[in-house]
């Protein structure tokens with residue numbers, strides 16, 4: 278399944294944040310037989326719609342969608358030179374579907390900064406430079422090979438052009454992801470190279486209260502990293518939150534004047550960044566969110582529950598969450614003509630409440 282790799286300089290709060298992630302033990306309770314890698318943190322995607330569904334259907338259990346994060350330890354300057362840890366580090370990033378870069382913005386004279394001062398843009402540049410250098414090496418190998426293939430009519434010229442365009446972006450010090458739109462990069466031709474900086478980026482700004490309360494400063498940092506997404510949280514605060522009961526945590530959040538925990542924010546932004554969406558099912562046993570890709574068809578969505586559902590797909594009974602809630606029950610929604618019968622071509626919409634009909 279898709280995961281997001283955590284990277285960042287030493288002492289920026291990665292471990293603090295990651296420990297908070299892994300301490301959210303909801304998953305272990307819901308999936309007792311899943312083995313959980315200590316380097317993987319799996320968090321629930323907050324979804325208030327599930328509570329409402331459970332109410333309507335009298336569901337005993339709520340199973341939200343989840344987002345997986347992987348702790349990728351040890352970026353070091355020179356990682357792209359491929360020595361020891363550096364190699365492993367890059368290999369781990371290659372396996373991730375997106376990158377969450379933790380950046381320190383909190384001030385604390387007790388916590389030493391590796392470069393002696395708090396400077397988010399310089400920190401981001403340090404990390405991104407290693408990733409950019411690694412991608413440049415990939416292209417330096419791929420371009421001559423592809424040139425030969427184009428001459429021998431074994432590859433499309435468009436593929437070579439896309440590689441050269443990507444190289445230009447990297448040479449000016451930009452990541453591929455941040456340049457896809459501005460440079461009109463033909464990503465389908467670059468897919469195979471699995472370039473590190475082509476992965477979607479999230480910047481997690483580990484902040485103190487001062488930054489969290491300073492909208493202008495947050496906007497400045499958000500603009501700096503766009504089109505990548507920015508998340509602002511206080512890792513230490515988050516690690517305290519996960520120690521509390523749900524009620525206590527809610528109270529502490531409200532007292533701090535924040536609407537959503539940093540963890541929930543991270544899960545939500547991470548999920549969106551991976552290009553995922555959910556559809557919902559509900560019954561007396563459980564109300565559940567299922568993860569699919571944006572643009573998936575009804576049979577593909579059914580396949581997430583069981584491959585037999587996809588193979589034997591007949592049709593889907595679909596009602597939008599809003600229509601269901603407005604009518605108060607499935608029976609009433611049906612009576613009002615709000616439940617649609619959708620076929621194989623139907624593109625799933627976020628928040629569809631679905632029941633599949635299939636042959637076994």
Ligand code: GDP
Pocket residue numbers: 285286287288289290291292293294383384385388483484485511512513514
């Ligand atoms: P890592 O090297 O990136 O994994 O960083 P750690 O999570 O080990 O954090 C380094 C130090 O910074 C530890 O002493 C943490 O307690 C501290 N720290 C982490 N997050 C915060 C924060 O949000 N605020 C403050 N003041 N200290 C933090």
